[in-house]
Amino acid sequence: MTPLLDVQGVTKRFRGLTAVDNVSLSVEEGEIFAVIGPNGAGKTTLFNIIAGAMTPDTGSVTFAGASAVGVQPHELCRRGLARTFQIVRPFPELTVMENATIGAMMRAPDMDAARARAGEVLRQLDLWDRREAKAKSLTLPDRKRLECARALATGPRLLLLDEVMAGLRPTEVDRIVAILREINRSGVTILLIEHVMRATMALAGRIHVLHHGATIAEGTPEEVTRHPKVLESYLGAEAL
Amino acid sequence: MNPFATLARLVDEAPRRALLLLAAFVAVLLVAPVVLDRYLLSVFFLIFWFATVGQAWNIMMGFCGQLSLGHALYVGLGGYVGALFWVKFGISPAIAIVPAMLVAVAFGAVIGWLGFRFGIEGVYFALLTIAFAEVARIGFDNWSFVGGAAGFFIPVSSAASPVNLRGGPMLFYYVALAMMIIAFILCAALRRSRLGHAWLAVREDAEAARALGIDVFRAKMAAVVISAAMTAVAGVVYAFYQNNLFPSQTFDIARSIEMILAPIIGGLGTLFGPILGAFILTPLGQTLIALVEKIAGRAIPGVNLVFYGAALMVIIWFTPNGVWPWLKKKLGIPEGRE
Numbered sequence: 001m002t003p004l005l006d007v008q009g010v011t012k013r014f015r016g017l018t019a020v021d022n023v024s025l026s027v028e029e030g031e032i033f034a035v036i037g038p039n040g041a042g043k044t045t046l047f048n049i050i051a052g053a054m055t056p057d058t059g060s061v062t063f064a065g066a067s068a069v070g071v072q073p074h075e076l077c078r079r080g081l082a083r084t085f086q087i088v089r090p091f092p093e094l095t096v097m098e099n100a101t102i103g104a105m106m107r108a109p110d111m112d113a114a115r116a117r118a119g120e121v122l123r124q125l126d127l128w129d130r131r132e133a134k135a136k137s138l139t140l141p142d143r144k145r146l147e148c149a150r151a152l153a154t155g156p157r158l159l160l161l162d163e164v165m166a167g168l169r170p171t172e173v174d175r176i177v178a179i180l181r182e183i184n185r186s187g188v189t190i191l192l193i194e195h196v197m198r199a200t201m202a203l204a205g206r207i208h209v210l211h212h213g214a215t216i217a218e219g220t221p222e223e224v225t226r227h228p229k230v231l232e233s234y235l236g237a238e239a240l
Numbered sequence: 241m242n243p244f245a246t247l248a249r250l251v252d253e254a255p256r257r258a259l260l261l262l263a264a265f266v267a268v269l270l271v272a273p274v275v276l277d278r279y280l281l282s283v284f285f286l287i288f289w290f291a292t293v294g295q296a297w298n299i300m301m302g303f304c305g306q307l308s309l310g311h312a313l314y315v316g317l318g319g320y321v322g323a324l325f326w327v328k329f330g331i332s333p334a335i336a337i338v339p340a341m342l343v344a345v346a347f348g349a350v351i352g353w354l355g356f357r358f359g360i361e362g363v364y365f366a367l368l369t370i371a372f373a374e375v376a377r378i379g380f381d382n383w384s385f386v387g388g389a390a391g392f393f394i395p396v397s398s399a400a401s402p403v404n405l406r407g408g409p410m411l412f413y414y415v416a417l418a419m420m421i422i423a424f425i426l427c428a429a430l431r432r433s434r435l436g437h438a439w440l441a442v443r444e445d446a447e448a449a450r451a452l453g454i455d456v457f458r459a460k461m462a463a464v465v466i467s468a469a470m471t472a473v474a475g476v477v478y479a480f481y482q483n484n485l486f487p488s489q490t491f492d493i494a495r496s497i498e499m500i501l502a503p504i505i506g507g508l509g510t511l512f513g514p515i516l517g518a519f520i521l522t523p524l525g526q527t528l529i530a531l532v533e534k535i536a537g538r539a540i541p542g543v544n545l546v547f548y549g550a551a552l553m554v555i556i557w558f559t560p561n562g563v564w565p566w567l568k569k570k571l572g573i574p575e576g577r578e
Contacts, residue, residue, distance in 0.1 A: 051451070077453035085451070091444035093509075102441045105434050106453035114434075154453055 002065060004029045004158055004189050005050065005081075010059030012045055019045040020056070021213040027158070027191055032184050034192040034204035038233060042213035043193045044086060047162050050191070051083040052076045064157065077106065082156035084147040086163045086193075092136035096127055099135050099146055103153030118153055125149040125179055141172040145179070158189045165196040173199045197234075201225070209233075246429045269417055273410055281409035285481065287522040288416035289474060294502035294514030295423040296470035301500070302509030303436060304463035305443030307362065310351075310369030311499050313376050314344040314468045316490040318475025320386055323394050323485055326404065333405045333476050340476050341469040347372065348468030349461065356460045370493060377491035391486040394479065405480035412481050419477060420515065423470060428511050430466070439463055443509070494545060501548050505555050507562025516564050520555075521548060 100118035506517025
């Protein structure tokens with residue numbers, strides 16, 4: 001079976017700095033796949049390349065059997081790839097319901113269907129009670145979940161989540177972990193970019209570790225946490 | 241989209257009380273000419289007219305977040321096309337609104353394409369819209385076929401003919417009232433449509449909109465084109481009301497600015513804002529003009545604009561989001577509703 005997302009030999013340089021260095025990974029349909037790494041490891045650059053917001057200098061990105069390089073973000077979304085933003089970008093002056101409805105419009109035949117779909121997603125993400133509130137009035141955890149709700153409302157095959165757990169309290173992290181599992185069970189493949197280790201270990205089936213833009217390990221959470229290079233990059237060589 | 245079904249939905253979803261109030265308001269406006277004299281009829285014509293073009297401009301700025309400071313361009317193009325068809329070929333303005341809209345749409349599309357394709361945003365886009373209006377002014381100033389700087393005139397005929405927009409202030413009162421109502425309904429329908437939601441998303445955050453599958457370029461183009469078409473229709477009516485067109489007035493930036501004040505004062509991005517704003521500003525402005533004429537013994541051009549500036553400052557000071565959002569709160573209407 002061909003993977004849903006296939007990244008082969010992707011490199012991206014900013015002037016002298018190689019932000020992403022010859023990275024390859026593939027995400028199978030139905031799994032939860034995580035990319036982790038310390039600050040400045042190139043996670044967000046890789047994410048932006050996959051999401052169509054940047055083009056790589058070399059390498060290929062294939063989504064659902066077609067090249068995703070140079071494809072406009074709205075077109076990728078149409079093909080079934082939805083993303084969130086690390087720094088959340090809700091539509092502040094619109095209500096929570098309107099935010100989700102806009103996401104749901106893409107696959108809905110009409111606005112009634114879009115609103116119905118938006119309602120479903122808001123319930124799934126525990127935002128139904130806040131539906132009449134303006135997005136700008138939400139707390140950060142609520143905003144993070146709205147970001148997920150909106151992306152999920154587009155009916156994606158692959159959900160790209162950029163540090164949705166960053167800045168959340170542990171109870172909030174547990175809540176979103178449970179929700180993401182539920183989303184995954186409903187058939188959506190998830191690619192997480194994360195900094196929060198505990199949650200990533202609990203959630204992901206496979207983990208890809210970046211350091212200084214390059215791959216240092218890939219495998220199950222157990223394999224990755226035992227990998228000497230991973231320990232070194234996270235804890236420092238002395239800790240070993 | 242079936243227009244009648246949409247209309248039925250709009251009526252269906254609006255609260256009872258609001259509908260009754262609206263119906264009463266329209267009814268009053270329908271019978272008002274019985275007591276209005278010629279002067280007041282002309283004041284009301286201006287109110288309706290500014291409410292209409294305010295509504296059109298609001299689609300671009302209020303809904304889609306694209307600042308146009310050159311909407312006089314579409315008024316002028318509409319006016320000239322309508323007048324030319326009537327005077328040169330004897331074609332009724334009722335038919336000529338179609339080519340008038342098409343010409344305005346073509347210009348709007350060019351401006352939009354230049355701006356949105358090449359990422360010209362915010363104030364730079366606004367400058368582009370001003371530039372086009374200015375170029376049009378200079379072009380029409382020097383185009384002898386349409387009278388050049390000396391102006392273009394629509395002959396006054398004694399025989400009233402509503403279809404051809406020939407008649408007195410009473411005719412124009414009703415034409416403009418109809419225009420205002422249609423513009424309102426159109427905007428209400430657009431606001432709740434798929435396109436309307438795409439506009440709001442683009443206004444709020446274009447990058448996020450793109451990530452949700454919205455073709456931002458197309459949404460912006462649709463806003464310019466629809467706004468231009470609506471404004472052009474109002475332009476045809478205005479030309480026939482005035483019976484003359486002078487490039488220096490028609491395409492003047494002062495006209496563009498005057499057009500955007502009502503929606504700003506009334507409330508950007510709202511449906512009632514442009515109407516409310518026009519009902520506040522136009523009568524005050526006209527009163528002031530009359531007053532100055534009485535006191536100074538002659539008309540001082542531009543005095544109403546100075547007044548508008550002052551009014552804008554005062555109103556924005558007290559209600560930063562416009563009068564309608566403030567009024568809405570006072571009336572206890574929930575935030576998410578109109």
